[in-house]
Amino acid sequence: MxxxxxxxxxxxxxxxxxxxxxxxxxxxxxxxxxxxxxxxxxxxxxxxxxxxxxxxxxxxxxxxxxxxxxxxxxxxxxxxxxxxxxxAGLAPPGPGTVPRHITPGVHRMLDRLAGTPVAVFDAAWNQLLANPLYTALMGEWRGNDLNGVWRNFLSPNNRVRDTPESRKALQSALVADLRRTAGTYPGDRDLRALIADLRRHSTGFAALWESGAVGQHEAGRKTIDHPQAGTLTLDCDVLSVAGSDLRIMVYTAQPGTEDADRLALLGVLGTQSLGVEEAPRPG
Known part of the structure; x- marks a missing residue:
């Protein structure tokens, strides 16, 4: 019908x-x-x-x-x-599920940051939205790679240059984040499936999960190797949206630097968009 x-x-x-x-x-x-x-x-x-x-x-x-x-x-x-x-014949997400709604106010805020790489993630680190400059900087992800935890444990598609120490700290923080999210939203089936998949496919994630790893995200500088623009060192900040558990990731460059020039170049290079009918569930 x-x-x-x-x-x-x-x-x-x-x-x-x-x-x-x-x-x-x-x-x-x-x-x-x-x-x-x-x-x-x-x-x-x-x-x-x-x-x-x-x-x-x-x-x-x-x-x-x-x-x-x-x-x-x-x-x-x-x-x-x-x-x-x-x-659509579906039940709206209930209060026990990870919030994924981006309010019109957050949309308007992002509109005013068009010249800044910005992406919005939910509490399980699923990318919900990325502006064109963020996609040009970090690449266009799809499928499981849209989940930041999955990508950092299981995907080679990462332009951020890590040291062993910084990667260990990031992975510990991501696992701690996911543990807190699982405790806050115990009724979210997608979240449970994501954690089960990560434990099954990544021995590193499974070990950190079992050990009760702790950690937290902190503002810092990240070096990104871009295939066209070259190397950029940018400040990365993660902002929280009150009442929704959304995370807004923002990359900025110090004005007047070569990094700022390369970031401006990315705005000219742009990115190609994709049309996919039914993308796989992140995670």
Whole structure:
């Protein structure tokens, strides 16, 4: 049966989002002031064909991950996000799950940091959103690599230059973070699955988990080897959003330095965007 309610809601919310508000150019002739289907697909990380099928009611069972991505791309409020889940035939995430909603206020704050590499992670270190400059700096991740814990234990796709000491400290802090998150959100099935997968696939993670490793993230300087811009040494700060357990990671360069020049170059180089219909669950 065609899910026309879902399609109608998506079209309505898409029409009210100005492309300038999400960092897209407004050029060219438009039938409406809002997002094109292709632009919504780009922002949500799904294919344009899938957006069309959702709006036409021919795709009737989107996953929770796709619904969450659409809610973020459309900048829905908490109530609108819950309504979108129900329209998709899914229960809205409950209070026992890791918060993944990015409020319109946080979106507006990120809009004002367009010239700064910024990414938003949830309490399980799943990347929820990254601006183009962050993606240009760190690379475009997908699948399991969208989870920062998975990536630091199991993936070679990392441009940050580590020493054995800094890597050990980071991994201990990540495991301690995940342990605290598991205690705070015991009902989150995705989180439990992530921890089980990490313990099964990474002996290093399993050892730290069993040992009760402790640690905390601290502001610091990171050296990043970029394939086009060269080596950049930047300040990395992780900010917390009160009441949501979201983490905002920000990279900045000291003004007037070669690092600042290379970061500006990255803004010119940009990054390619991908369209994936159903990305695997991070972790």
């Amino acid at each position: 065609a899910n026309t309610g879902l399609g109608t809601a998506l079209r309505h919310w898409r029409d009210r989002v100005a492309p300038q508000a999400v960092g897209l150019p407004a050029g060219g002739r438009r039938r409406a002031a809002g997002l094109r289907r292709e632009e919504l697909a780009q922002l949500a990380g799904i294919s344009a064909d899938y957006v069309i099928r959702l709006e036409q009611g021919r795709a009737t069972s989107p996953s929770a991950q796709v619904v969450e991505a659409l809610a973020r791309a459309l900048r829905l409020t908490q109530d609108e996000r819950a309504h979108l889940f129900r329209l």
